[in-house]
Amino acid sequence: MSDIRNELKYLPSHEWARVEEDGTVTIGITDHAQESLGDVVYVETPELGATVNAGEEAGVVESVKAASDIYSPISGEVIAVNESLEDAPEQVNESPYDDGWFYKVKPSDLSELEDALDAAGYQAAIEADE
């Protein structure tokens, strides 16, 4: 049973987004995603300062098994990337919602997240997949 957190928003493609107190948004992949991928060996995040668009590719996560595109749940400017993943990509497996975050965005329109799934919606999406 994978961990799905109530305070997060989700894409059916298994990314999560968390709105921080300062209005920025942190993005990563879900516990279910890391479990299906297996041991993560590389993460390619967007570049600092780059613009990402909601629903579009923003990076790649590679596990021993497969490569998987990362889609951004929200548009905006990338204001931080998790550089520690370069040396310790296993954080994505060990702590997908905390230490294993991918990048942070200054959102151009926070209301875009209204289209994303809530925890119950994401749970239903996973079950429909299986």
Add this chain to the structure above:
Amino acid sequence: MGHRTALYQSHIDAGGKMVDFGGWDMPINYGSQIEEHHQVRRHAGLFDVSHMTVVDVTGADARQYLRRLLANDVARLDDKPGKALYSAMLNEAGGVIDDLIVYHLQGWYRVIVNCATRDKDLAWMSQQASGLDVHINERTELSMMAVQGPKALEIVKQCVSAGRAELIDQLSVFTGKDEGGWFFARTGYTGEDGLEILLPEADAPSVWQALIDAGVVPCGLGARDTLRLEAGMNLYGHEMDDATSPLAANMGWTIAWEPTERDFIGRGALEAQRREGASDTLVGLVLTGRGVLRAGQSVRVPGSERTGVITSGTFSPTLGYSIAMARVPAGASGEASVDVRGKALAVSIVKPNFVRHGQALV
């Protein structure tokens, strides 16, 4: 639901993540594939390989039959009971129907072929036996497990009877011996020392548990694949298939050209290829930068208009970067580039052999 081995419940109990593999429900890992991989290189790992197909070949014509069926020559095993041979089984066009290991036992032979190729292999083997005094007997009632790693032999000896421990002590590399319905072979698919053990299904779960209790770590098919790839061992359906010549799959060493009068199936086609010179060759690739090479990606080599293709690629847990095997135009060497999702990444061409006995070879 797929076929289940006698160890299915043992996998569930050990937290195995089950996937479909050639119609069988098999564990891909029990948590971390990378950790399982390291255990085999440094200590000892345990694999359920009961999905593999075990075929005993008996009868007065067994030797003559296998000398025609296989590209390698079982006559090399004469006077060497227990000795094993790796071989391709070819079609008339010289394509690889399967790769296999054959053991010479007392007057008969044990052949171990792949799981996904079982049906076509058995059909072909039966067809070629027609008119000969040969019996082909599939041993579906046996379980098969592999214990691999530098500590494998030592630990297995602790978990079996004194008589069987003594038998293991006498096994030299690449030999096998049967004993009271069990079969021990000092073979494997990881590049480490170790054993492959055939035993009655009813005994398998308790032996599996005894090995785990003695410190052997259960490993899934994921680790089996990264281990064999580091060891430069081919996987049927990737490095070769019915349309691939063994000469283009780094299997030239397994073809017994002498004696010239031995007319094995596919010989004519291979001799023609040898006269013309092989157009493709199997090489290793190393990517020391970021990224992971994957099967199917195209390879550009210097001095050739034709591109090659990656047949197997992965992240190498032992080396810490990506490695691959690739079929490329013959003669390619030095630097090449691989198309990884639209980016051309620089790779080095090496011999397809990356890690043996825990040591990096590249």
